[in-house]
Amino acid sequence: MTQDVQELPRTTPPRVQRAQVTRKRRPWLPKVRARFVLGSVIVVLALWQLAGQTGVVDVMFTSTPSAILRAGIDMIESGELWANAQVTLFEYFIGLVLAVVVGVPVGMLMGWKLRLRQTFEPALVALYVTPSLALLPLVVLALGIGTASKIAMVFIEAVITIAVNAMAGIRETDPKLVQAARAFCANDRAVFGKVLFPSALPTIMAGLRLGAGRGVIAVIVAELYGGTEGVGLLISTYGQNFSIAPLLFLTLVVAIFGYAVSSLLRAIGTATTSWKR
């Protein structure tokens, strides 16, 4: 702990400088970045299209951007995408909400109470560093190939990450703040509500973001493994026919969805903890 305090003055000066540097460049920086990103995407798409059309690469393996777009429009117009996306979204959000409802309180409680943490931490950490997707066949055996097994997989993937981060958030609270609150006769409720929870919030939000990202992959992999409907099943069906264009379109949709969810949670995290800086 003394180490942390000692380290502070050493790391602060360069950070302050860095912030000044970026502030000075800010007027032109995002513009240049956007131009490069956009240019890079356009060039790659154009080269891909050209390579496919001229037969430099086999379209059967790589498809082309235009074919992917056409496949996407077909799927949207026929309602195939939305019908399956509804199922997947439902499974995803139920699983995620359950994970938040269970993971945040359990994690915070483990961060707060030493004996609880000592009891459950080894088991939780072992699960955290293990790919919980390994449990997928087992979950399917227990719950069948329907909706329940997908919700369970999203829950398992997300809840561990969320709980570990909630625990870490509480533990990272500066003990001096807790001592100060205690010195002013704060009771457990006040210590928790006014010191521990606000201090842990950024880490909890980071946990939600990571958990939500892992949940997207979990629901898709679970549907790929065995399902009756959903985007994952759609991907699996097209994959078995080696229809690469719709396969890539759906993969792209999932990637964009995952990116959007984590960007949204990042924005919410920054908004709810902006007072911290």
Added chain:
Amino acid sequence: MATTSLPRRKLPEKSMSILLGGGFLVVAALVWQLAASLELVNPFLTSSPALIAGSLGEQIGSGLMLRSIGTSALELLIGFGLAGIVGVALGLVMGRYRYVEYVVEPYVWLLYSAPIVAMFPLMVLTLGLGSPTVIAITFLMSVVPVVVNSAQGVRNVDPKLIQTAISFGAGETALLRKVILPASVPTIMAGLRLGIGRALVGVVVGEFFAGDGGIGYNISYFAGHLGTTEVLASVFVVIVAGVALNVFARWLEGLADSWRTDLG
């Protein structure tokens, strides 16, 4: 236990956490075993620790376990090894040259958010069923954290250090070797640790869909034959591997960073 002098306090606290943490695992296993033995739960679905231990012994005896671990370990080694080399190299360039970062960035995030496993039919088509496809999935899954952390590590190098080195006439190679690389090692190591976690996911899940051997393949195969006990035995191996890899990565991380704390 109650009368411990102040300087000794650390030891009982540590043994307490081992006692409670280990105790919980033992109690959980005992309850599980008891519930299965008394048939309070359906042993077909839940198996029991004794059955799992028996299955582990059997799989080790028949040589299946060693063969499977060998297959999976090789896939992990090649896939993650490639991810480490490509990831660190790309990350260093991205962190050093702003424009390279802007150009490559969208694809890195696309790769991070995309369900890589969903593209396995495409990989099977080009690489065939089996290890090469699993290696490709492992590589794609684990490369992103390595790239992102390496780039971050380079960006976080104190600009004063770089300016000083340049003032003393350091070329780009010397700058990289003597300033940037050593200064960003901790961040790179953290990226490698995150990467190996995802690599393990890649191996296991890759083998579910495209494997022809290995631990993940066994899990999927046994599940297909309703062998809960054998599945749990393989899952146990995956958990042990996950913990062991993480402990190893943390140890390496500490090792790579040890010279720094000596200075402080």
